[in-house]
Amino acid sequence: MTMAAPPTGNGGEARSVLLCLSHLRWDFVFQRPQHLMTRAAQDHEVIFFEEPREEPIAAARLDLSPQPGGVLRAVPVLPHGLSVAESFAAQRALLDGLLAERAGRRLVAWFYTPMALVFADHIKADVTVYDCMDELSAFRGAPPAMLEMERRLLERADLVFTGGRSLYEAKRDRHPRVHCFPSSIDxxxxxxxxxxxxxxxxxxxxxxxxxxxxxxxxxxxxxxxxxxxxxxxxxxxxxxxxxxxxxxxxxxxxxxxxxxxxxxxxxxxxxxxxxxxxxxxxxxxxxxxxxxxxxxxxxxxxxxxxxxxxxxxxxxxxxxxxxxxxxxxxxxxxxxxxxxxxxxxxxxxxxxxxxxxAKNSWDLTWARMAALLRVPERAGAGAVPATAMASGVANV
CATH class of the missing domain: 3.40.50.2000 (Glycogen Phosphorylase B;)
Incomplete structure (x- = not known):
């Protein structure tokens, strides 16, 4: 079978891939991930990789569906009855197949949940982002391993974004490049x-x-x-x-x-x-x-x-x-x-x-995030002052 040519940018170069690993489903509630990923899709091939669902099938598959806004939704569909280890192994195999088709292109790994590291810790991304929109460990039903997985994600992330000032204050001493991007508005x-x-x-x-x-x-x-x-x-x-x-x-x-x-x-x-x-x-x-x-x-x-x-x-x-x-x-x-x-x-x-x-929009938030993605090695607190970013809706 002939492989389709990779999507290209305005200059003819292959577009980078932004792999978003999310605990939320694309069609659940339209919120921060959807706002940001639809804007990211203007410059990246965005793949929104969700948590799996189960069906009475013999073998795992990956359901891919283009969404309005240019995002490719990827839903792992797993057979009923897999063990936890088998489930993670199946998700890893599906993810590897997806990325193999895009080998050689710049890869941004964008995490909304630290638990995705269980099956994605082997990914060799050019830039790794942890967009911490909630303190997931405090939510009802949070996995016991959440805090340890977050520690590991903070160790490997190039950039950490937070969804509010309180989260920024909780994370700023745990990583050298933490930037506050509170909730924005269309x-x-x-x-x-x-x-x-x-x-x-x-x-x-x-x-x-x-x-x-x-x-x-x-x-x-x-x-x-x-x-x-x-x-x-x-x-x-x-x-x-x-x-x-x-x-x-x-x-x-x-x-x-x-x-x-x-x-x-x-x-x-x-x-x-x-x-x-x-x-x-x-x-x-x-x-x-x-x-x-x-x-x-x-x-x-x-x-x-x-x-x-x-x-x-x-x-x-x-x-x-x-x-x-x-x-x-x-x-x-x-x-x-x-x-x-x-x-x-x-x-x-x-x-x-x-x-x-008037001082706040999702377009402006994404533009500031995108600037940090382009030069992650210079994206410390000195590049975009974290204190200014954390000063409220007037700045983000």
């Missing part, structure tokens, strides 16, 4: 919510005022806070968008003004936000939220919505102290702030929001 996409957008059918019949949440519903959500606010303000409607993961759906509080609508696509989100009166982020304060920098914060703001959040450290420092997000610690405070924000004039608030968001 302002044009979410800005659609400020215009005339048709109301989704699933919102029909839900009265106003509406306060909404979108994102993954898991152990990071303070369900007691949600239930208490619903009880305190029965005239407010709580609209909750997102898949339920790692917790029992039966544990979700129920009330006439609580609407659990399930997941929605990234493209649909502006249609929902356009018909909400406020956004809220009822994060529990626990180990799994200690280092988070929620991407939805600037997304709510770009949509033109006032936002209320529990005191997640990065939200407080990057948005609360700037007066862009109201911080509350109880259902009573949440109810009081919701009433006040509903009555507050919107125009002065939006003017301050737009000034801040």
């Amino acid at each position: 302002t044009a996409h979410f800005g659609r919510a400020r215009g005339a957008v048709a109301e989704p059918a699933s919102l029909a019949g839900i009265p106003h005022p509406r306060i909404g949440f979108f994102g993954v519903v898991d152990e990071r959500m303070d369900l007691e806070l949600v239930a208490a606010f619903a009880a305190l303000r029965p005239d407010w409607q709580l609209v909750m968008l997102g898949p339920v993961v790692k917790i029992d759906a039966a544990s979700l509080p129920q009330a006439p003004n609580l609407h659990w609508l399930g997941g929605r696509s990234y493209d649909e989100l502006p249609e929902y936000l356009a018909h909400w009166d406020m956004g809220f982020m009822p994060f529990a304060l626990n180990e799994s939220t200690r280092f988070i920098s929620p991407t939805k914060t600037p997304e709510f703001l770009a949509a033109g919505l006032p936002v209320i959040s529990t005191p997640v450290v990065d939200v407080v420092r990057d948005y609360g102290e700037a007066g862009l997000v109201e911080i509350v610690e109880s259902a009573a405070e949440l109810a009081e702030q919701a009433d006040a924000l509903l009555a507050r004039p919107r125009a002065p608030f939006l003017a301050r929001v737009d000034l801040q968001l």
Whole structure:
């Protein structure tokens, strides 16, 4: 069989390969990996290698599917019943076959999970990146080996990026080239919510005022806070968008003004936000939220919505102290702030929001990352000052 010619750049040279090893599925929730990889695909052949799924098959295979934005999605499909060692061996063999077809081209290995080293530690990459978007070891169900695997990944990485200031502060003394890239924003996409957008059918019949949440519903959500606010303000409607993961759906509080609508696509989100009166982020304060920098914060703001959040450290420092997000610690405070924000004039608030968001975009974040990828040997803290990068949304 004749092999296809490798994709080339504008100068005719073979494009470099960016292998992204992710614990998240491409079609789960459109977030940091998807934003960055679709932009990386403009200059690299991007392969998004996911965690495996199992099927009743005799031999392992790799399902490849091009995605909008130019990313090649790679899903290992393994036979049922493999041992842990057999599973890792199968993933390694599938990965080796994929990379063999691209031998001789510059390779960037981009890790979102340290656990991928179990089957990818032999890869000889020109540049290795650890994009630490979460403290995965603190999440429910994290493998016991996670911390050791992260130590090994930090040893071999050329560059370490973090998804927020708290993560930066936790990693900066563990590697000489750590750079802070907090959650960014596609302002044009979410800005659609400020215009005339048709109301989704699933919102029909839900009265106003509406306060909404979108994102993954898991152990990071303070369900007691949600239930208490619903009880305190029965005239407010709580609209909750997102898949339920790692917790029992039966544990979700129920009330006439609580609407659990399930997941929605990234493209649909502006249609929902356009018909909400406020956004809220009822994060529990626990180990799994200690280092988070929620991407939805600037997304709510770009949509033109006032936002209320529990005191997640990065939200407080990057948005609360700037007066862009109201911080509350109880259902009573949440109810009081919701009433006040509903009555507050919107125009002065939006003017301050737009000034801040104009300094921040996923395009700018990727451009800065790409510059570091081109010269990793010079990409220490002196090349792009880590302290400046960590100073909040105004710089990233």
